[in-house]
Amino acid sequence: VVPPKPQPAPEGPRAGAAAPGGAREGEDAAIVRLAALLRTASGPPPPGEIWIGDDAAVVAAPRGRLVLSTDATVAGVHADLSLVGLDDFGWKALTAAVSDIGAMGARPVCALVTLCAPPGTDLDALTAGLAQASARWACPVVGGDLSTAEQVVVSVAVAGALDGGSPPVTRRGASPGDVLAVTGPLGGSAAGLRVLRAGGGATATGASGAVVKAHLRPAARLAEGRAARSAGATAMIDVSDGLSIDLHRLADASGVGFHLDSVPVAPGATREEALGGGEDYELVVAAADPDALIAAFTAQGLRPPEVVGRCVADRRDRRLEGEALPRTGWEHRMG
Amino acid sequence: VVPPKPQPAPEGPRAGAAAPGGAREGEDAAIVRLAALLRTASGPPPPGEIWIGDDAAVVAAPRGRLVLSTDATVAGVHADLSLVGLDDFGWKALTAAVSDIGAMGARPVCALVTLCAPPGTDLDALTAGLAQASARWACPVVGGDLSTAEQVVVSVAVAGALDGGSPPVTRRGASPGDVLAVTGPLGGSAAGLRVLRAGGGATATGASGAVVKAHLRPAARLAEGRAARSAGATAMIDVSDGLSIDLHRLADASGVGFHLDSVPVAPGATREEALGGGEDYELVVAAADPDALIAAFTAQGLRPPEVVGRCVADRRDRRLEGEALPRTGWEHRMG
Numbered sequence: 001v002v003p004p005k006p007q008p009a010p011e012g013p014r015a016g017a018a019a020p021g022g023a024r025e026g027e028d029a030a031i032v033r034l035a036a037l038l039r040t041a042s043g044p045p046p047p048g049e050i051w052i053g054d055d056a057a058v059v060a061a062p063r064g065r066l067v068l069s070t071d072a073t074v075a076g077v078h079a080d081l082s083l084v085g086l087d088d089f090g091w092k093a094l095t096a097a098v099s100d101i102g103a104m105g106a107r108p109v110c111a112l113v114t115l116c117a118p119p120g121t122d123l124d125a126l127t128a129g130l131a132q133a134s135a136r137w138a139c140p141v142v143g144g145d146l147s148t149a150e151q152v153v154v155s156v157a158v159a160g161a162l163d164g165g166s167p168p169v170t171r172r173g174a175s176p177g178d179v180l181a182v183t184g185p186l187g188g189s190a191a192g193l194r195v196l197r198a199g200g201g202a203t204a205t206g207a208s209g210a211v212v213k214a215h216l217r218p219a220a221r222l223a224e225g226r227a228a229r230s231a232g233a234t235a236m237i238d239v240s241d242g243l244s245i246d247l248h249r250l251a252d253a254s255g256v257g258f259h260l261d262s263v264p265v266a267p268g269a270t271r272e273e274a275l276g277g278g279e280d281y282e283l284v285v286a287a288a289d290p291d292a293l294i295a296a297f298t299a300q301g302l303r304p305p306e307v308v309g310r311c312v313a314d315r316r317d318r319r320l321e322g323e324a325l326p327r328t329g330w331e332h333r334m335g
Numbered sequence: 336v337v338p339p340k341p342q343p344a345p346e347g348p349r350a351g352a353a354a355p356g357g358a359r360e361g362e363d364a365a366i367v368r369l370a371a372l373l374r375t376a377s378g379p380p381p382p383g384e385i386w387i388g389d390d391a392a393v394v395a396a397p398r399g400r401l402v403l404s405t406d407a408t409v410a411g412v413h414a415d416l417s418l419v420g421l422d423d424f425g426w427k428a429l430t431a432a433v434s435d436i437g438a439m440g441a442r443p444v445c446a447l448v449t450l451c452a453p454p455g456t457d458l459d460a461l462t463a464g465l466a467q468a469s470a471r472w473a474c475p476v477v478g479g480d481l482s483t484a485e486q487v488v489v490s491v492a493v494a495g496a497l498d499g500g501s502p503p504v505t506r507r508g509a510s511p512g513d514v515l516a517v518t519g520p521l522g523g524s525a526a527g528l529r530v531l532r533a534g535g536g537a538t539a540t541g542a543s544g545a546v547v548k549a550h551l552r553p554a555a556r557l558a559e560g561r562a563a564r565s566a567g568a569t570a571m572i573d574v575s576d577g578l579s580i581d582l583h584r585l586a587d588a589s590g591v592g593f594h595l596d597s598v599p600v601a602p603g604a605t606r607e608e609a610l611g612g613g614e615d616y617e618l619v620v621a622a623a624d625p626d627a628l629i630a631a632f633t634a635q636g637l638r639p640p641e642v643v644g645r646c647v648a649d650r651r652d653r654r655l656e657g658e659a660l661p662r663t664g665w666e667h668r669m670g
Contacts, residue, residue: 056438062396063396068447068492
């Protein structure tokens with residue numbers, strides 16, 4: 001049976017069938033519109049590459065090894081949309097996934113994004129934040145998927161490259177005696193959330209303004225990760241869940257303990273926020289030769305990493321200023 | 336200020352802190368357990384590769400071009416969890432993303448998965464389905480992320496390779512005069528959902544049993560996609576949203592119209608289900624030389640594709656058995 005009342009076949013996807021934020025529109029039309037937003041940020045694909053619009057994307061493969069990360073960002077879990085804009089949400093979703101590439105000492109090449117959101121969600125705002133982050137981190141969004149959902153869930157997968165022949169920097173390579181360094185002060189994101197919750201987001205200046213920005217628009221330490229790898233870093237992790245828990249993870253994987261002498265606290269943040277807040281995306285780097293590490297950063301014009309302690313042989317021995325350091329931090333409760 | 340009441344540092348991630356389906360557990364412990372389930376299906380990583388457990392995965396890069404797809408599968412949108420098991424949900428999530436790789440004529444290499452689910456969700460069942468599909472499609476899950484969410488949302492990103500030198504098969508290359516063929520009959524998945532909704536899932540046999548299986552455990556036509564590419568297919572798309580809409584998408588991208596002579600309907604399915612049901616994941620292939628196409632399938636021991644029509648020059652001219660074919664199918668409403 002031929003479906004009743006056949007209609008004239010339209011010419012191409014229903015692009016322009018609905019204004020942004022206006023009437024309900026089809027998935028194909030939304031993809032065309034959002035792809036245009038993303039392309040404004042990243043430019044067109046190089047010749048021979050296929051980005052959004054086919055069954056899959058096709059890009060030039062990096063040589064040697066491929067580095068892959070993925071991160072889900074969930075409204076109400078990772079971001080409070082009453083305090084954070086959808087554009088900030090998109091920025092953060094892409095930046096968090098890119099940061100994991102940086103934490104291997106790799107360079108992001110491109111990203112895939114799935115956007116799941118309730119009908120009526122301002123997908124243009126969400127995509128604008130993704131596009132801004134993709135431009136900032138030189139990581140074009142080359143493919144994606146859209147779906148309705150009860151809450152906003154953005155998953156970003158990033159493919160990265162290891163330029164040059166040296167291996168990736170894992171969490172596993174730290175040895176007793178290696179120094180531990182961090183690429184910047186911590187706790188800014190958690191402090192920014194505190195300021196936003198107190199209603200001070202709009203008027204924040206100085207240190208308060210900086211921590212609000214750290215929460216809304218975190219940075220991925222990509223150049224720093226590559227510098228650390230070039231300097232022979234033995235292990236590395238990004239501080240996504242909190243310095244303490246992420247340092248424990250690095251120590252677990254490497255089979256070492258650690259003695260931290262200090263915690264660099266971002267201006268406007270508390271020490272607890274620096275230890276347990278998470279989402280700072282600074283890197284924790286283990287290295288046998290701190291001078292070489294600092295020199296590599298300086299040579300690239302980067303703020304030199306701050307040495308905060310060292311690795312020790314007893315994997316149970318994990319201290320901050322002589323006291324045992326608990327594994328506090330941000331862990332989703334599952335199960 | 337050192338956090339009060341410091342506790343002894345635990346030895347490694349809290350693996351085994353909670354039994355599957357038991358008490359609430361931390362993200363790290365869940366990742367360790369789920370990674371073990373996935374590894375049982377796929378085996379260990381080859382030497383030099385890093386899979387789940389670091390900031391990012393590291394795998395051997397395919398030569399030349401990298402093919403990338405992503406798909407979000409959302410409970411209540413893409414699958415009704417009152418009718419479909421979490422293991423089936425996981426199978427489908429991975430298979431849908433792998434199918435997009437196959438529709439370019441590429442081979443899946445590995446997958447990344449983000450699992451978002453309400454606390455208490457049986458993540459082991461979900462992961463078992465992912466693991467079964469990853470084994471079936473030779474596509475190990477090498478990385479992922481976990482989060483709580485209000486509903487189950489699984490995003491899968493797949494990286495694929497184009498073995499040999501020939502280019503990917505896009506949606507764009509069909510020319511007037513090319514035949515259109517499909518790799519199998521359609522409508523099975525939609526018919527299976529109908530049987531399940533009627534309460535006949537447990538007792539279905541014969542054609543009913545086959546369509547229920549088509550809904551619960553769809554297949555990706557990977558070997559078929561590669562055979563089509565090797566035979567010089569000019570355009571290809573997988574039937575994820577329905578033959579009609581997906582054929583319109585191929586025709587839109589190629590700038591052609593089409594005349595369909597017939598629609599192969601899966602036993603137990605209706606013609607409407609075949610045209611508009613979606614999630615069959617059969618491939619629609621355009622080819623200038625149908626004999627070469629069929630020969631390539633036969634040489635691989637594959638069921639030969641069924642020629643169902645041809646492309647025509649007038650892109651507005653889109654017909655089934657002489658009648659205009661509307662763009663019916665499955666489109667999420669967004670915006």
